[in-house]
Amino acid sequence: MSQSDRIFIGGGGAEYxxxxxxxxxxxxxxxxIxxxxxTGKTVTLQILAESFSSQGVPVFLSDVKGDLSGxxxxxxxxxxxxxxxxxxAATIKFDDYDYNDFPVTFWDMFGEQGHPVRTTVSEMGPLLLSRLMELSEAQEGVMNIAFRVADEQDMLLLDLxxxxxxLVWLGENSGEIxxxxxxxxxxxxGAIQRRLLVLENQGATQFFGEPALNLEDLMQTTPGGQGRINILAADKLMQSPRLYATFLLWMLSELFETLPEVGDPDKPKLVxxxxxxxxxxxxxPKALLNKVEQVARLIRSKGVGVYFVSQNPADIPEDILGQLGNRVQHALRAFTPKDQKALRMAADTFRTNPDFDTADAIKExxxxxxxxxxxxxxxxxxxxxxTLIRPPSSQLGPISDAERAAVIAQSPVAGLYEAALDRESAFEILSKRSAEAxxxxxxxxxxxxxxxxxEKELKLARKFDGYTTKKSTRSTRSSRSDSLGTTLAKTMIKQLGTQSGQKMIRGILGGLFKGK
Incomplete structure (x- = not known):
């Protein structure tokens, strides 16, 4: 059943x-999916991952329930x-069906069930961070300013x-900004800082930092030509659903921005x-939906296929749903008018088969x-x-903790991401500036x-210089008085020797005699 240009999904007898x-x-x-x-979504995901790996196509998937480690x-x-x-396998004529394991690399944002996954704050960017923290438009504007100023001042934003x-620096310099x-x-x-505190409590501190994930490590093949299957442990991550969704969207965005154009390759570079x-x-928000639509529309030219897995096609916006050409629809339940409407919409997305009613088939x-x-x-x-979906070749259900640890130890990226780095960035630069200031x-x-x-000492010295200072002051005053008296006496003597002086004397004496 194996062919080099396609993968087998399933089949059946005459009725299928x-x-x-x-x-x-x-x-x-x-x-x-x-x-x-x-209804079997996880098994379908598993057999598609196996098939892509066998054809030499690397795969990335998230293990939400912990089942896919098998x-x-x-x-x-x-x-x-x-x-x-x-x-x-006999019913669907899957003649070469056999049991096999597949090359797996385990990843975990928290570093517990796989190699740590990190990115920097700068790589995440203000748009995705604002989405992650549910910021208002004004708060998102502040985030954009923070990123812009950090870039202009050559300050790296690596971790929270x-x-x-x-943000503290912006607040202290808000007037100039x-x-x-x-x-x-x-x-x-203040609102942004509180949201960052919530992220810390959700474990995002371990996600933001270095060494950041090298996307090339997700696109490896084995020496035998099999594509490696990268499994992100997401059971714990799902407790913070917005962090989970933002992380996966970040990965898509990074793939879109870093991978070269390849047109329409014979097979994907990554699924x-x-x-x-x-x-x-x-x-x-609308800005985020536009970004997702842009990535979904253009990333295929980078050789990346994106497969959305959800309970209902109605969960996916119509503009994006229209770009999903390969579809596997398991059963839907329709007990309410809303459910029935969603089921009819799902049926309308398929190319009609005259042999049966699609809406009825989805229920059956x-x-x-x-x-x-x-x-x-x-x-x-x-x-x-x-279609009867083909059976998986790998184990259904999770492997043991010991088996997982052995796979992690033998991984080609073992030891590359385990030790966190903390090089000089905005925190260290601003702390240094603050300390210097x-x-x-x-x-x-x-x-x-x-x-x-x-200055106080000099003033005291002038005012209170002990006994000598006081004596010196009195002597100076006495000397000044004596000098003034001497000068006046000499002036008088000189005046007496002149005619005007003599007249003055006469006038004074005459006045005295008249008084008598």
């Missing part, structure tokens, strides 16, 4: 129609869950403490499965069955077919105090 294949040439045209809980271990006919698979320090970028209110800064995709679009397919439509020649969607202020204050003390 022809075998269904996904042509690798069109696998980068994106796809969707949808269906209610318990990809690293071969299945067994003795296992309870695997017993019906041989029979199904860098961003927190940058406002002249160029507009008002930066302390209320907005990306976005499980619980509805979390990406719930209450998403059992576990492990699905409606399948893939792109054919010239990228046209095939007529929808009821504090030291300069302390020196200036000490110098001012020294000068004031010296």
């Amino acid at each position: 129609g022809e075998p269904q294949n996904l042509i690798l040439k069109y696998a980068n045209r994106h796809g969707m 949808a269906g209610a809980t318990g 990809l690293a271990k071969a299945g067994s006919p003795e296992a309870k869950l695997h017993k019906p698979f041989m029979e199904r 403490k860098d961003l927190q320090s940058m 406002a002249l160029r970028y507009g008002s930066v209110s302390t209320a907005s800064i 990306f499965f976005f499980d619980e995709a509805h979390l990406l679009f719930d209450d998403a 397919v059992g576990v492990g069955e699905a409606l399948v439509s893939t792109l054919e020649k010239k990228g046209m969607p095939s007529v929808v077919q009821r 504090a030291e300069a202020a302390a020196k200036a204050e000490a110098e001012e105090e020294r000068l004031e003390a010296k």
